[in-house]
Amino acid sequence: MVISTKDLTFTFGNQTVVKSLSLQVPEGSIYGFLGPNGAGKTTTIKLLLNLLKTQEGSIHIFDQELQSNRISILSQIGSLIEQPAIYLHLSGRENLLNRALLLQIPESRVEEMLKLVHLTDAAYKKAGQYSLGMKQRLGIALALLSDPKLLILDEPTNGLDPNGIIEVRELLIRLVTEHKKTVFISSHLLAEIERMATHVGIINHGELLFQGSIKDLEALSQPLVQIETDRTVDAANFLNKNNITVADVNDHHLYVPYTSKENMGEINTLLNQNGYTIYSINKQQKDLEKLFLAITQNA
Amino acid sequence: MKGFILSFRSEFYKTRKTMGFWSAVLLPLLLCLLLFIGFFVKSEHLVNTPPMMLWLQFAGAILGIMGLLLLPMLIIFIAYSVNNIEHKNDTWKTLFSLPISKMSVYAAKYFYAFFLVFFCLALFVLFTLGFGNLLSVLKPGLKFNEYNIASLLTQLYFKFFLASLGILSIQFLLSLLFRDFLKPMGIGFVCTITGSILASNNWDYAYLFPYSHPMMAMRALQQAKHGSAGATVPQITVEMFTKDTWVSLAIAIIVFVAGYFIVLKRSVK
Secondary structure, three states: EEEEEEEEEEEEEEEEEEEEOOOOEEOOOOEEEEOOOOOOOHHHHHHOOOOOOOOEEEEOOEEEOOHHHHHHHHHHOEOOOOOOOOOOEEEEEHEEEEEHHOOOOOOHHHHHHHHHOOOOOOOOOOOHHHOHHHHHHHHHHHHHHHOOEEEEEEOOOOOHHHHHHHHHHHHHHHHHHHHHHHHEEEEOOHHHHHOOOOEEEEOOOOOEEEEEEHHHHHHHHOOOOEEEEEHHHHHHHHHHHOOOOOOOOOOOOOEOOOOOHOOOOOOHHHHHHOOEEOOOOEEOOOOOOHHHHHHHHHO | HHHHHHHHOOOOOHHHHOHHHHHHHHHHHHHHHHHHHHHHOOOOHHHHHHHHHHHHHHHHHHHHHHHHEEEEEEEHHHHHHHHHHHHHHHHHHHOOOOOOOHHHHHHHHHHHHHHHHHHHHHHHHHHHHHHHHHHHOOOOOOOHHHHOOOOOOOHHHHHHHHHHHHHHHHHHHHHHHHHHHHHHHHHHHHHHHHHHHHHHOOOOOOHHOOOHHHHHHHHHHHHHHHHHHHOOOOOOOOOOOHHHHHHHHHHHHHHHHHHHHHHHHHOOO
């Protein structure tokens, strides 16, 4: 495990922000840390970076205890917390050079990073004049500068346009698959995470509600057969009469719980033979977004 | 130690384009230049002034307000600007998640503020001497070149530097803790006024109050002026380590240590 916490609890005053959190982030994963705003994501990340002192429970990163191995652990982590921390009076390049100076990284790496996040053209421009997306990309470049084994990113796609979001996603996937990195990424948008995450942790009110691989999460939701016919309501009634439960009907589609491919074929034949024209029939995963909402709202 | 040096260099790299840094250069340059122009224009009136008095007038013009206003204000401003760069850009969190010990990061900032004040005072010495000698070259009537004030001036300014340590450490801590300018500025201003009043009234315990120290350091100069009134060759000695200097040093050390524990305890926003 790259990150492993045990019963991590943190209170601000008398408000418990993180409640006995036990995270398990395996090596080589993209771990999506999900939760609505104010769920305790940023606090957890600050705990992982030792910006907040652990009050209860323990944190192990790279199988080392965080408090007593702070420097050796931090030297292998790149992080981006909330808005990127950038010196606005310095240019993008100077921001990277300053960090390179602190971490004793050769200057050539700075140019490499600028290229990676497409800021070469704006390298000499003051960061204060950057757009939100450019700042975010510079923040990612700063996090990647030291070529860390673990990347901890707090809502890194905040403020990026769809193009930028796709770029970041592809970059992170590349880092994990080609360079064997581990990425811990927080977000309040499941849709953004589900396309890249291999593992997911869902947190709300400081409590971990779900943790597992993305397949585990998908398994939680019952897949459905979505059918589009010329007469949706009639078809639904007809299926009901034939002892096939209809899960849902709306103006355009009707839904039947998925059991197997063969079963899907049988339904298709049945409807066809009884004069219903089928425009489309396919298997559908229940929307993860809905599942996410269900998980976070039940708590 | 390596972390400290790296952080210190980074402090310089970050601030080298800010007003905080340049004010430490421009302030002595502009003040000395103004004085230079004043003396240059009025040189006829000063032709008969003996070299030493000439120097004392020249250097004294700045030294006179140094303890009263200039030094405390400079300290408040530098302490603020060194910390504000992180407040403003929201960079404390990155600074403290670097693989560098918190002590190194904190100490580098602290000593960088000290360095800036030292640097600024050193430039005051340098520019005063430079412009003075330039005057004697441009206006041979002014006999700046016949007296060497370098050693005395260096001692006086070093005394000022020692006197600033206590205030600087307090202002540094205030600026570290408070995000806005008004709190450290307001507290610093009120304390400076109080300090000046205490010191100029010769209150017995003024030496215990760090904001009185620059004012007390100025006494060395007043001593000098008294001394020169009667005798033809006045003797000026700067007593470097007086009671108040030790208090200033002690406060600097105590506040430094206390500040470190506050940094350790405090959660980074």
